[in-house]
Amino acid sequence: MLAVIASNGLKLGQIYSMLEDQTKESINQHSSWRFSCFWVVLLSIIAIALTLLPILFAKDLAERMIFGWPAPFLLVAFGLPLLYLLIVGLYAWLMHAREQTES
Amino acid sequence: MSESPLNEVHASYQGSQLLPFRSSLSRIYIIFALSFLCLIGLLAGFEALGMPRERIGYLFLFVTVVLYATIGIVCRTSDPVEYYVAGRRVPALYNGMATAADWMSVASFIGLAGTLYLKGFDGLAFVLGWTGGYVLLALFLAPYLRRFGGYTIPEFLAARYGGEMPRRIGVLCAVVCSFSYLVAQIYGVGLITARLTGISFELGVFIALGSMLVSSFLGGMRAVTWTQVGQYIILLIAYLVPVIWLAAKQTDQPIPHVAASSSLQQITEKENDFGADPAEAVVRQFWQAKALVMQKQIDELPASWNQEREALKARLIQAHAQSASMFEIRKIERDLANYPESAHAANADWGRARDAFIVRGAPLKPQAQPFFSPQNEGPKNGLLTTLDVDGESSQLNFIALMFCLMCGTAGLPHILARSMTTPTVSDARKSVFWSLLFILLLYFLAPTLAIFVKNEIYQNVVGLPFSQLPDWVNSWAALDRALVDITDINTDGIVQLGEIHLGNDMVVLAGPEIGGLPFVVSGLVAAGAMAAALSTADGLLLTLSNALSFDLKTKWRAPSVLAHRQVIISKVFLLLVAMSAAWVATRMPADILFMVTAAFSFAAASFFPALVLGIFWARNNRWGVSAGMVAGLVVTLGYMGKTQPWLRDVLFDVPYSEPIRLWWGIAPSAAGVFGLPVAVAVMVIVSLCSPRPDQACQAMVKRLRG
Numbered sequence: 115m116l117a118v119i120a121s122n123g124l125k126l127g128q129i130y131s132m133l134e135d136q137t138k139e140s141i142n143q144h145s146s147w148r149f150s151c152f153w154v155v156l157l158s159i160i161a162i163a164l165t166l167l168p169i170l171f172a173k174d175l176a177e178r179m180i181f182g183w184p185a186p187f188l189l190v191a192f193g194l195p196l197l198y199l200l201i202v203g204l205y206a207w208l209m210h211a212r213e214q215t216e217s
Numbered sequence: 218m219s220e221s222p223l224n225e226v227h228a229s230y231q232g233s234q235l236l237p238f239r240s241s242l243s244r245i246y247i248i249f250a251l252s253f254l255c256l257i258g259l260l261a262g263f264e265a266l267g268m269p270r271e272r273i274g275y276l277f278l279f280v281t282v283v284l285y286a287t288i289g290i291v292c293r294t295s296d297p298v299e300y301y302v303a304g305r306r307v308p309a310l311y312n313g314m315a316t317a318a319d320w321m322s323v324a325s326f327i328g329l330a331g332t333l334y335l336k337g338f339d340g341l342a343f344v345l346g347w348t349g350g351y352v353l354l355a356l357f358l359a360p361y362l363r364r365f366g367g368y369t370i371p372e373f374l375a376a377r378y379g380g381e382m383p384r385r386i387g388v389l390c391a392v393v394c395s396f397s398y399l400v401a402q403i404y405g406v407g408l409i410t411a412r413l414t415g416i417s418f419e420l421g422v423f424i425a426l427g428s429m430l431v432s433s434f435l436g437g438m439r440a441v442t443w444t445q446v447g448q449y450i451i452l453l454i455a456y457l458v459p460v461i462w463l464a465a466k467q468t469d470q471p472i473p474h475v476a477a478s479s480s481l482q483q484i485t486e487k488e489n490d491f492g493a494d495p496a497e498a499v500v501r502q503f504w505q506a507k508a509l510v511m512q513k514q515i516d517e518l519p520a521s522w523n524q525e526r527e528a529l530k531a532r533l534i535q536a537h538a539q540s541a542s543m544f545e546i547r548k549i550e551r552d553l554a555n556y557p558e559s560a561h562a563a564n565a566d567w568g569r570a571r572d573a574f575i576v577r578g579a580p581l582k583p584q585a586q587p588f589f590s591p592q593n594e595g596p597k598n599g600l601l602t603t604l605d606v607d608g609e610s611s612q613l614n615f616i617a618l619m620f621c622l623m624c625g626t627a628g629l630p631h632i633l634a635r636s637m638t639t640p641t642v643s644d645a646r647k648s649v650f651w652s653l654l655f656i657l658l659l660y661f662l663a664p665t666l667a668i669f670v671k672n673e674i675y676q677n678v679v680g681l682p683f684s685q686l687p688d689w690v691n692s693w694a695a696l697d698r699a700l701v702d703i704t705d706i707n708t709d710g711i712v713q714l715g716e717i718h719l720g721n722d723m724v725v726l727a728g729p730e731i732g733g734l735p736f737v738v739s740g741l742v743a744a745g746a747m748a749a750a751l752s753t754a755d756g757l758l759l760t761l762s763n764a765l766s767f768d769l770k771t772k773w774r775a776p777s778v779l780a781h782r783q784v785i786i787s788k789v790f791l792l793l794v795a796m797s798a799a800w801v802a803t804r805m806p807a808d809i810l811f812m813v814t815a816a817f818s819f820a821a822a823s824f825f826p827a828l829v830l831g832i833f834w835a836r837n838n839r840w841g842v843s844a845g846m847v848a849g850l851v852v853t854l855g856y857m858g859k860t861q862p863w864l865r866d867v868l869f870d871v872p873y874s875e876p877i878r879l880w881w882g883i884a885p886s887a888a889g890v891f892g893l894p895v896a897v898a899v900m901v902i903v904s905l906c907s908p909r910p911d912q913a914c915q916a917m918v919k920r921l922r923g
Binding site: 146147150151154157158161165166169170172173176181182183184186187190191192194195196198199201202203206209210213 | 660
């Protein structure tokens with residue numbers, strides 16, 4: 115950056131705005147990464163918790179029926195994969211929306 | 218990296234051109250799907266007019282192989298960006314479809330429904346593992362790999378960690394994870410082609426090889442991507458048609474999930490009846506007694522090996538002397554010809570036979586009951602198969618296997634490579650969503666197919682007189698008795714459930730015949746299975762040859778090689794890898810299915826932690842990642858070597874039937890559950906004990922994070 119300033123002989127105002135842009139960019143990048151990490155952690159916790167629940171309580175739920183299916187079988191065979199699809203879709207949508215706002 | 222801005226420019230330039238590209242793609246693939254449906258209708262018509270089955274099989278094989286080869290020829294290229302990453306302009310939807318086809322291997326298409334048939338609820342660990350992996354892929358890996366903008370995973374490791382060591386270990390891991398997987402796919406294609414048309418297995422393998430090479434050799438990732446989209450359409454139709462047909466036939470309800478719930482209730486009622494049936498108990502006792510005899514023979518080895526052989530010879534002489542039937546003489550001659558070569562081989566053969574008898578003598582496993590264990594439920598006969606676990610362990614094992622498959626799915630190089638072909642980072646995330654959706658379309662049907670086939674067997678085969686066995690029993694038993702074997706054990710002339718042995722592959726491949734559907738549906742299923750195997754084999758072949766050629770040859774040994782020569786070198790490696798995999802497949806290696814499951818554990822213990830920590834923990838350095846990946850692989854292989862009977866025999870020369878001590882009841886296929894934590898721990902400890910990553914690596918982490 116100093117080399118750029120020296121070679122172009124920029125005025126003080128221009129230097130200030132360049133520094134400001136760079137700081138903004140760095141803050142933006144930092145907050146974008148934090149935004150992504152927040153959702154990654156939150157969605158991972160949801161996925162892990164909701165995956166383990168029907169597996170750990172499968173024997174207790176075995177007698178219950180949902181839509182004519184034994185509850186653990188329905189939840190594990192169809193419910194959880196559907197939840198995974200929702201999580202992946204939600205994350206893709208959230209990040210896309212964020213990137214659109216930033217740009 | 219200088220490549221990133223270029224990629225973005227490339228992407229934004231393509232963004233303006235993607236709309237017409239996308240609409241012409243939709244038109245092409247809609248025409249493709251409609252033409253394929255017309256072909257099915259036409260062949261169904263020919264069958265009604267009396268066309269022989271073999272000819273229908275040949276037509277299915279010929280038309281699909283020509284279709285794939287045509288796409289390959291149309292998409293031929295020698296441009297590096299096109300060859301390695303399909304020009305990075307595959308729209309998210311189509312990339313999702315291609316990833317789904319890439320993902321859906323023989324194990325998914327044929328194996329999953331079979332596993333659910335045999336294991337019931339416990340088989341759902343595969344469904345959860347194989348779908349949950351895409352959550353990990355979307356959250357932790359895909360967008361970052363796309364932002365990196367390279368061509369291969371070892372290249373990513375080299376760029377992130379610096380130096381050649383992580384790259385070389387990455388190439389080693391890619392070979393370990395992908396080669397056995399590739400052999401299994403080629404083996405699967407050979408088998409399906411042989412069954413579909415009646416040609417020999419070896420010829421089937423080389424036809425498969427030819428159709429694979431036309432697309433991957435000529436057009437690299439570009440041709441493979443567009444072939445895979447077509448293959449996905451074929452394999453989805455091939456799964457949907459029999460399932461909907463069976464649903465409508467069994468319950469007059471064409472929606473499979475509504476129909477399957479009532480079929481499941483019928484199955485549960487039948488399971489209760491079988492439990493109370495004294496004839497079933499007699500059959501189970503027969504198998505338990507056979508297992509005990511086998512165990513006695515194993516205990517008396519090596520003397521029993523000689524005694525049994527002499528006894529067989531004596532029986533043959535006696536049969537000749539008494540002018541026994543030719544059938545009986547042939548049977549004894551066959552047994553003598555297949556007799557184990559040594560006492561060591563006898564241990565393995567008899568150990569396998571004993572395990573099979575124990576399984577057949579075990580109480581019936583209810584389809585929907587979670588974590589059922591014969592040890593807890595049934596009468597104990599004092600014998601266990603080498604890998605039996607109790608109820609609590611089977612729950613733990615379910616979680617361990619699911620965890621391994623999840624991390625393994627997210628760490629398999631051929632799936633990761635598909636994240637690099639989308640136009641933008643955002644498209645990489647969307648592409649994972651579409652992949653999972655297209656995979657679920659098929660995975661949601663697998664449990665229903667297993668239920669329909671089981672219901673057909675329970676309602677229409679059990680209780681039949683042996684003289685009225687359906688045709689499919691004899692035709693499949695003639696191919697291989699491991700696929701189907703129905704023997705009248707208690708000589709009452711009626712089929713009991715315990716007298717039926719149905720192989721894993723039969724549920725999908727013979728499902729239409731078992732359900733009484735026309736042969737054209739069986740041909741369609743075989744064509745779908747072949748599409749699944751070929752698409753995965755293509756993806757694996759490219760990943761392996763790119764890792765070897767791009768990473769080993771051009772970057773390591775000859776950095777100054779020109780771009781177009783890189784592609785030529787990659788194509789040479791592609792041929793070499795394909796030929797060697799086909800050669801191994803024709804040797805018919807033992808326990809290939811285990812080697813495929815093992816690939817997930819290896820990927821979970823090596824690539825997965827290396828990539829995730831590479832993005833999310835900037836302090837991880839080249840020493841940490843190299844030591845961690847090696848430690849992960851060694852621990853995984855070590856546990857498998859100690860607990861998998863076949864591998865234990867190969868690595869440590871321990872006889873097959875020796876009892877196995879599992880750690881907390883975790884099966885060897887889930888060995889990655891030990892390898893992954895060790896890999897992470899080693900990465901953290903070694904990284905903290907060695908210098909921080911240099912400036913270039915830190916800048917790379919910053920760039921990856923966006």
